């Protein structure tokens with residue numbers, strides 16, 4: 001039976017963490033690995049909500065660290081599914097860092113994760129479609145196909161010549 005389609009709102013998750021001494025490096029900034037762990041956890045919860053299944057992380061797109069998050073900051077992570085494919089889902093996660101005493105808050109990171117829904121035996125299992133509801137969700141939905149092709153090409157799971165959506169981004173097929 002076809003699964004009931006879902007929206008991004010169905011999978012939206014917000015997670016809040018306080019940066020404690022055990023989370024920091026010797027400069028009193030949040031360790032990158034700790035932040036990636038939190039991003040993985042919040043994204044996995046979003047993927048579970050979309051699929052109502054156990055999920056495993058298949059990949060995380062490039063995560064770069066521009067501004068440090070400091071000891072005592074409050075970190076808010078927001079995740080939602082952008083698109084469901086067959087057994088895999090793309091999740092978009094955004095990270096905000098807030099220093100409550102000084103009243104400052106900034107968006108520090110964002111990333112895309114891919115999760116695969118699996119059955120009790122660890123075999124991939126189909127997930128519901130996602131139906132975008134807003135222009136921003138539509139943009140994320142459209143881009144998800146290109147990003148999927150890029151990561152599958154990089155993982156050597158797709159031939160570059162089959163990545164048609166990706167190619168269209170670089171080469172205008174009407175100008176052949």
Ligand SMILES: CC(C)(COP(=O)(O)OP(=O)(O)OC[C@H]1O[C@@H](n2cnc3c(N)ncnc32)[C@H](O)[C@@H]1OP(=O)(O)O)[C@@H](O)C(=O)NCCC(=O)NCCS
Pocket residue numbers: 056057058059085086087088089114116118122124151152155157
């Ligand atoms: C992810 C995993 C379930 C894929 O299993 P598989 O036997 O390769 O299954 P398939 O080839 O049928 O691929 C299943 C889906 O995974 C996707 N996938 C596989 N590798 C991927 C990658 N590197 N990036 C993005 N998606 C990937 C495929 O595109 C496919 O998506 P679709 O069903 O939506 O088309 C399997 O590789 C696995 O269990 N990996 C370990 C997961 C894990 O332990 N994560 C924690 C990291 S420590």
